[in-house]
Amino acid sequence: MTAVQTRFRVEGMDCASCAAKIDTALRRLPGIEDVAVSVAGATMSVRHGSEAGPEAIARKVGSLGYRATVIGAAAADRGGVAHGHDAGHHDHGDHTHDHGDHEHHDHDGHAHDHHGHEHAGPELHSHGVPADGRWWASSKGRLTLAAGAALALAWAVGKLVPAVAPWAFPIAMLVGLVPIARRAAMASVNGSPFTIESLMTVAAVGAVVIGAGEEAATVVFLFLVGELLEGVAAGKARAGIAGLAALVPRTALVEADGVLREVPAQDLAPGAVVLVRPGERIPADGEVTAGESAVDEAPVTGESTPVGKAPGDRVFAGTVNGTAALRIAVTAAAADNTIARVVRLVEEAQETKAPTERFIDRFARFYTPGVLAAGFLVAVLPPLLAGGDWAGWIYKGLAVLLIGCPCALVISTPAAIASGLSAGARRGLLMKGGVVLETLARVTDIAFDKTGTLTAGRPRLTGLVALGRSETDVLVLAAALEAGSSHPLAEAVLAEAAARSLPVRPAAEAAAVGGKGVAGRLDGVDLFLGSPRAAAERLGWLAPPPDVAVPLERLEAEGNTVSVLLADGVPAGLIAFADKARPDALPALQALRRRGMGLVMLTGDNRRTAEAIGRTLGIEPRAELLPEDKLRIVDDLRRQGRVVAKVGDGINDAPALAAADVGIAMGGGTDVALETADAALLRGRIGDVDAMLDLARRTMANIHQNIAIALGLKAVFLVTTVAGITGLWPAILADTGATVLVTANAMRLLRLGRA
């Protein structure tokens, strides 16, 4: 059997080093191919062969002191979601997720057999470590409180009966240290001897041995406080995301045979019709079948201006219905709805490691044993070689151990990235992981798709030229070809046919010719509707004959997109379309240019129209491109050493999106192809490209500040300790202090999410 991917929710994983321990331990199991752990998401994905079942993996994680449960449904329906967008699906090499369909079902059944209960998508997100506020209810919180109470008690007892003080503090220390030492031992057995916990254990025991029991107990307590703080920070980032899923109402009013029944929203199947009353949240993704209202889509898109909804419009689970009742036909099961997909994507994003994070992890692997060695050498070398006093140097050696604790360093990157991703998601700026974030911060050039990205993507039919037959005829034939098409131009043709009350008979064998047009047959006539260039190619023209060329040039000069209708190889008509530039395009592109970005517009449209739009927006136009030309232009830029972002709708331009360093899908509404791109702009504003770049850069700056804080504080105290200026106490505070500072600094990014 080939490898399968199983996702787990992992409880009790509050600290950053936990992820590394789980990672190391699992990789030593036979049959494990890849492990991706997200502390911030409290999830992990494991790729494994049949030798390692989900239960064995969960047991291993359990032996390290955490609780892993399979997220069954999520793994299974991910396959389904991905298959809905086959056309644009791509793999960047960093995403190791497996989308094989049958494998998921296979694994899914497996999981259920052994666990005996069903997991269902979004509901799962209520599990996990207490996110915010209720930290004291977690096991880590209780342990920290107990260690603190023991410390306070030891202090009080020592004041009252000084004789017992030498015993009271070591006993108080044990309250917190025993669980830490156990984790250190379990991690050692599973292949990670040099963990923060082992460092702590050695330092605390050493401190007691040289008679510094009070310091030892304090160190242990503050270590627990630091870990707890990390957990609270991670929980904050997580709550921002998981909270989205919680917005979907638990129940829905289903209408069947004229009767209303209340059913769990989880059980809604596509096709069911639900009634949503004014002020209520919409329970499922669907299409409005009756009623007109305004819906606040902020939970999904981050855009709080209400959007008008009428029959035929799409609505999203979790959004808020405004003033009037709506009847909605459900289009997606709960686990497949947009909000569940967004939550899942952000969680998966947090499992992928950013390059900086990988670097720090590798660094920490050498760093921790290095610190142990340095502490040991400081303790023994001066007394042995230079006759220094033992007690004094052992004391300094212990201080070195405490200063050297890599907590702050290890969380510097993941804390910032989790905050950055979370802040973005809440404003409709989705980035699929740290890799994407880091690349975005380095982007030098942005290629934009024209239709639907720089323009509104709602072309209107503005002109019709019939050649040798009636206008009505031309429109009927064109509408026949477009009946099955989802191209924006198709909608314009069909709208005009409807406006003239013309009957639409779908053409036979209708098929889109990528970047060129549509072809098909009606009443035995071969039809083609497409770009003038494609028409010329088909007919072998060097230049169109005057009866075509004259009206064509006039229409194009007026800024229209023109398509030519061919019937049995003879030009039958010209159809002109006009699309408006998005109102926010000009200021958005200006902002990007001020940032020093190279900007280019890629379009399949004709040169004259492209140049007209390029002039108004101040962007270099590249016109008459086929999808593969767009890809080549992106490739060329990259070969010149540029870092290229491609912005498009993710459906027509998937190859170029995949070829870019970062593919950004932009959706007007939420029909954006989330799964096909590296990043997505859910609000459908071009200005959000700049906002996303800005967020990426701020996050990278935050990471660099964190690394500087962590290493800088350590360097300073290392010098002052060895020089004998400071002792154990400042070292203890420096360690916890660095963790607190780094965590607090990373959480500043979360505030950007409230814009």
Ligand SMILES: Nc1ncnc2c1ncn2[C@@H]1O[C@H](COP(=O)(O)OP(=O)(O)OP(=O)(O)O)[C@@H](O)[C@H]1O
């Ligand atoms: N369904 C269609 N109906 C009519 N014309 C079409 C159709 N599909 C393509 N064309 C013709 O081919 C040209 C290029 O199409 P393509 O789909 O590549 O462009 P687009 O996606 O509309 O624009 P852009 O490249 O700016 O995103 C269009 O300008 C149009 O003339």
Ligand SMILES: [Zn+2]
């Ligand atoms: Zn530490």
